[in-house]
Amino acid sequence: MKLMRWVGVVVAALATTTLLSLGSLTQAAQPTVTLTTEPPLAEVIPFQDPVRLILQAINGGGQPLADARLSLQLLTPPKTPWLTSDFPWVEGTTLLELGAIAPQGQVELEQVMPIRGTYTLNVQVEPLITNAFAPFSQSLSVRVPENPVKYRNVAILLAVLLVLGFAGGWVIGGRTSLEAGEIAPQRVRMLLSGAIVVAIAALLIVNFSARSASAHSEGHHTPLAIPTSRQGQQVTAQISGQTQATVGQLATQTVTLNPNIDPRPELLLNIRTLDLESHEPVFTYTGIAPADGQFTWRQQFFDGAPHQVVVEVLPPDQSNADFESFQIAQAIDVTGLEPPLSVRLITLSYFTLCFVLGLLAGLGTHRWRLQGVPHA
Amino acid sequence: MMSSFAYTLKRTQQMTLSVPVQASLLTGLCMLTLWTLFFSTYPPAHNTLHQARHQTLGVACH
Numbered sequence A: 001m002k003l004m005r006w007v008g009v010v011v012a013a014l015a016t017t018t019l020l021s022l023g024s025l026t027q028a029a030q031p032t033v034t035l036t037t038e039p040p041l042a043e044v045i046p047f048q049d050p051v052r053l054i055l056q057a058i059n060g061g062g063q064p065l066a067d068a069r070l071s072l073q074l075l076t077p078p079k080t081p082w083l084t085s086d087f088p089w090v091e092g093t094t095l096l097e098l099g100a101i102a103p104q105g106q107v108e109l110e111q112v113m114p115i116r117g118t119y120t121l122n123v124q125v126e127p128l129i130t131n132a133f134a135p136f137s138q139s140l141s142v143r144v145p146e147n148p149v150k151y152r153n154v155a156i157l158l159a160v161l162l163v164l165g166f167a168g169g170w171v172i173g174g175r176t177s178l179e180a181g182e183i184a185p186q187r188v189r190m191l192l193s194g195a196i197v198v199a200i201a202a203l204l205i206v207n208f209s210a211r212s213a214s215a216h217s218e219g220h221h222t223p224l225a226i227p228t229s230r231q232g233q234q235v236t237a238q239i240s241g242q243t244q245a246t247v248g249q250l251a252t253q254t255v256t257l258n259p260n261i262d263p264r265p266e267l268l269l270n271i272r273t274l275d276l277e278s279h280e281p282v283f284t285y286t287g288i289a290p291a292d293g294q295f296t297w298r299q300q301f302f303d304g305a306p307h308q309v310v311v312e313v314l315p316p317d318q319s320n321a322d323f324e325s326f327q328i329a330q331a332i333d334v335t336g337l338e339p340p341l342s343v344r345l346i347t348l349s350y351f352t353l354c355f356v357l358g359l360l361a362g363l364g365t366h367r368w369r370l371q372g373v374p375h376a
Numbered sequence B: 001m002m003s004s005f006a007y008t009l010k011r012t013q014q015m016t017l018s019v020p021v022q023a024s025l026l027t028g029l030c031m032l033t034l035w036t037l038f039f040s041t042y043p044p045a046h047n048t049l050h051q052a053r054h055q056t057l058g059v060a061c062h
Helices: A002-028 A148-172 A186-221 A341-372 B004-016 B019-039 B043-048 B050-054
Strands: A032-038 A051-058 A068-075 A094-102 A106-111 A117-127 A136-144 A229-231 A235-241 A244-246 A250-259 A268-275 A280-288 A294-300 A307-314 A326-335
Touching: A032 A117, A032 A136, A051 A068, A051 A117, A068 A106, A094 A106, A094 A280, A148 A186, A148 A341, A148 B019, A186 B019, A229 A326, A235 A307, A235 A326, A250 A307, A250 A326, A268 A294, A280 A294, A341 B019, B019 B050, B043 B050
Parallel strands: A244 A326
Antiparallel strands: A032 A051, A051 A106, A068 A094, A068 A117, A094 A294, A106 A280, A117 A136, A229 A235, A235 A250, A250 A294, A268 A280, A268 A307, A307 A326
């Protein structure tokens, strides 16, 4: 009887182990998409250098999924009104939508991450050859830390406000009684005079340097002199789409290629979107043009500055196409939006609160010291 | 006997130089300066401090 019980326990344990193994095998057999970034996400700084995103679709055996089409949708982090980012209109929106052909299951692109937070990258993988594998989709998280310089700068600003508030409170909290023939206590007059002088000086500096800064930067917004279309002997190419964009909204761009040779070669596209204020790329993608010759993507221009989309058309390494690579480009006028008033008032209230705390501390400290001094 | 005008003037001076009014004036001046530097959409102010706005936590630029 005891032996039977032991046998039962062993059989149950074996069955459980087998089921668990089968379960994990089934799970491992699921195809998936892996994401690697350069630099690693912990080192990414928002609104600076582009981040290289490398997506690799792999089958259940861990091998690359060949002949796949990856549809990407990159969503920005949700809104954070109580501690806004640089671009509040970009929060909670779509940054990029793109469909890429991946012969080896791999897609690479570079994108400047405009703000901190957790981005969502939705990937849908489909076979280019019917029924080669079952389509699947996956959501990936891309967490971008805040620029560390921002913490340092806001700490300095808050410390300055605290000290200024304390100094103001100290002076105001001093002698307040009027002496005969005196209009205002001398310290208060000095404080107000000093504050007014500082304010005037700050505004003068701001206005004068602003004038020279805007005059200096105006000449740098000129787009590169590249045509929007080109008609070659082997390939005709044209870029079209929205030439007006608004921050927070997607803008559609399309490249149309018409090879004049037979069979149609698989042409390569190298797409770069340049911010014309800095002439630095904010988005880069290199891939194969679809068989119908039309490549369409949607991207958001998060910086309210003029941009230019530059597309280089290249012949594939081994094909009947034999032409020099060439470029087409389109200038995009981006309408910037001023931040919501509520967001600005919230941060202003934080800064003001810091100043007021310093002011109250200065007032209280001086009053407390005066109370401790015996009257003559 | 103090005239009505002189009395009013003295009361105004006393009120203006009182601690709450002085503190409010100073806070108002501080808020105005902060608004101009970090939150104003006035193009010259925005352009000049564009970089500083982008490098300060909690300050929205666009």
